[in-house]
Amino acid sequence: MPIGHADAAAPSGPGAPKTARGARTRARILKAAESTFGSLGYHRAGVSDITRDAGVAQGTFYNYFAGKEEILRELVRDMGHQVRARLAAEVVHARDRLEAEEKGLRAFLEYLHDNPYLYRVLQEAQFVDESIYREYYEAFGRGYLRMLADATRKGEIRSGNNEVRVWALMGMANFLGLRYALWDDDVPFDDIVATISDLFRHGLAMDGQERNP
Amino acid sequence: MPIGHADAAAPSGPGAPKTARGARTRARILKAAESTFGSLGYHRAGVSDITRDAGVAQGTFYNYFAGKEEILRELVRDMGHQVRARLAAEVVHARDRLEAEEKGLRAFLEYLHDNPYLYRVLQEAQFVDESIYREYYEAFGRGYLRMLADATRKGEIRSGNNEVRVWALMGMANFLGLRYALWDDDVPFDDIVATISDLFRHGLAMDGQERNP
DNA sequence: AGTAAATATGACACCTCAGTCACGTTTGGG
DNA sequence: CCCAAACGTGACTGAGGTGTCATATTTACT
Numbered sequence: 001m002p003i004g005h006a007d008a009a010a011p012s013g014p015g016a017p018k019t020a021r022g023a024r025t026r027a028r029i030l031k032a033a034e035s036t037f038g039s040l041g042y043h044r045a046g047v048s049d050i051t052r053d054a055g056v057a058q059g060t061f062y063n064y065f066a067g068k069e070e071i072l073r074e075l076v077r078d079m080g081h082q083v084r085a086r087l088a089a090e091v092v093h094a095r096d097r098l099e100a101e102e103k104g105l106r107a108f109l110e111y112l113h114d115n116p117y118l119y120r121v122l123q124e125a126q127f128v129d130e131s132i133y134r135e136y137y138e139a140f141g142r143g144y145l146r147m148l149a150d151a152t153r154k155g156e157i158r159s160g161n162n163e164v165r166v167w168a169l170m171g172m173a174n175f176l177g178l179r180y181a182l183w184d185d186d187v188p189f190d191d192i193v194a195t196i197s198d199l200f201r202h203g204l205a206m207d208g209q210e211r212n213p
Numbered sequence: 214m215p216i217g218h219a220d221a222a223a224p225s226g227p228g229a230p231k232t233a234r235g236a237r238t239r240a241r242i243l244k245a246a247e248s249t250f251g252s253l254g255y256h257r258a259g260v261s262d263i264t265r266d267a268g269v270a271q272g273t274f275y276n277y278f279a280g281k282e283e284i285l286r287e288l289v290r291d292m293g294h295q296v297r298a299r300l301a302a303e304v305v306h307a308r309d310r311l312e313a314e315e316k317g318l319r320a321f322l323e324y325l326h327d328n329p330y331l332y333r334v335l336q337e338a339q340f341v342d343e344s345i346y347r348e349y350y351e352a353f354g355r356g357y358l359r360m361l362a363d364a365t366r367k368g369e370i371r372s373g374n375n376e377v378r379v380w381a382l383m384g385m386a387n388f389l390g391l392r393y394a395l396w397d398d399d400v401p402f403d404d405i406v407a408t409i410s411d412l413f414r415h416g417l418a419m420d421g422q423e424r425n426p
Numbered sequence: 427a428g429t430a431a432a433t434a435t436g437a438c439a440c441c442t443c444a445g446t447c448a449c450g451t452t453t454g455g456g
Numbered sequence: 457c458c459c460a461a462a463c464g465t466g467a468c469t470g471a472g473g474t475g476t477c478a479t480a481t482t483t484a485c486t
Binding site: 235 | 433435436437
C-alpha cells in the first residue's frame with residue numbers, strides 16, 4: 001500500500017460532479033455527512049441535517065448521491081482508505097513484526113482518539129448494509145494477513161493459523177480503542193501497548209511453563 | 214455466579230404484570246422482540262412486527278413496556294444474564310486459567326452460533342442507548358477481571374495490567390465470534406481455540422526470544 | 427355469582443423524514 | 457458574448473411507524 005498515492009478513487013457513475021464547483025459541493029456534503037452521522041448516528045441524522053451542515057439545499061444532496069444509504073457506503077469506503085493509509089505509514093519503518101504490532105496499535109489508538117466518528121459510522125454501517133462492513137474488515141484483514149505471512153516466512157513469529165490471528169488482533173484493537181480511546185482515556189496508551197506487547201512476546205502463561213513440543 | 218440460580222430479576226416498576234396471564238404475555242412479547250430485533254434489526258423492526266409475532270394487539274405492548282427503546286434495554290439485560298450464566302457454567306471446572314480461557318472461548322463461539330440474535334441486538338443497542346451497551350460489557354468485564362486477578366494471585370499467569378487484558382480478550386472473542394460463528398463457519402472451533410491457546414501459552418514471538426528480565 | 431382490577435383490542439391521530447420536481451442560477455467551451 | 461449543460465433551490469408529498477384511547481374481555485377474590 002504505497003503512501004502518498006491517491007488510494008481513494010474519484011467518484012464515478014451517475015451523480016459524479018463535472019465541474020470544479022460540483023466537486024467542491026460533493027466534498028462538502030460528504031464531510032458534513034461524516035460529522036452528522038458521527039455525532040447523531042445514522043438513524044437520528046436526517047438528510048436535512050446533513051445539507052444544513054453543508055450549507056446546501058435538500059435537493060442538492062440528490063444531485064450527488066442516490067440516497068442516504070449510498071452516502072454511507074461512500075463514507076465508509078473513504079474512511080477505510082484513510083485509516084489503512086495512516087497505519088501503513090506508521091508501520092512501514094518497524095524492524096520486525098513485534099515492533100510493527102506495537103507501532104500499529106498505538107497509531108490506531110491515536111487515530112481513533114482524533115477521529116472518533118470513524119468508529120460510530122463504521123459500526124453502525126454494519127446494520128444498514130452488512131456488506132459495507134464486511135468489505136472494510138476483509139480489506140483490512142487481507143493486508144494484515146500478508147504482513148503476518150511475511151513475518152512467518154522470516155521466522156519472526158511462531159507458525160500458526162494467521163487468518164484466525166488476524167481476526168483476533170483486529171478484535172483486540174477494536175475493543176481497546178473503544179474502551180480507552182473513545183470512552184475513557186484513563187489509561188495511557190503506553191501502558192496499553194506495553195501490556196499487549198508483553199502478551200505477544202511472552203503469552204499469558206508464566207515463563208517456561210507449558211513448553212512441550 | 215451460582216448456576217441454576219435465577220439471575221434475571223423479576224420485572225418491576227410500572228407495567229409489571231400482576232397475574233399469571235400477564236406474566237406469560239409479557240414473556241411472549243419479550244421473546245418476540247428478541248427474534249424480531251435479531252432478524253430485522255432494531256430500526257427496521259416495528260412494534261407491530263413484534264406484537265404480530267407475539268400474537269397480541271399493538272396496544273398490549275404498551276401495557277408492559279414504555280416503548281420500543283425500553284424493551285431493548287430489558288432484552289439486553291436479559292440476554293446478558295444468560296450468556297454470563299452459560300459461560301460461568303462452562304468454565305467452572307477448568308483446572309487453571311489457561312484451560313478456562315480455552316473452554317470459555319469455545320463455549321462463547323458455540324453460544325453465539327446457537328443464539329445469533331445476541332450479537333445483533335447487543336451491538337445495535339450501542340447506538341440506541343450507549344449506557345445499555347457499556348453496562349453489558351462492564352458487567353462482563355468485572356467478572357472477567359476477578360478471574361484474572363485470582364489467576365495472577367495463584368501464579369497461573371504473568372503479572373500485568375489485567376484490566377487492559379480483559380478488554381483485549383473480550384475484543385478477540387467478539388471478533389472471532391462474528392467472523393467464525395456468525396458469518397462463516399469455514400474454520401472448526403477447535404482450530405480457533407488452538408490458535409488462541411498457543412498465543413496465550415507462548416505469545417506470538419518465536420520461542421526463547423525476547424526473554425530479557 | 428358478583429365485582430373491581432387487570433389485561434386485551436385495533437383503529438386512528440400525529441409526526442418525522444426520505445425523496446421529488448419545476449423552476450432559478452452559474453459555469454465554461456465555442 | 458451566448459447558450460446548453462451543469463448545478464442549486466426549497467416547498468411539497470406520500471409512506472411508514474410510534475404511541476394513544478375508548479371499549480371489550482378475562483382474572484381473581486369474596
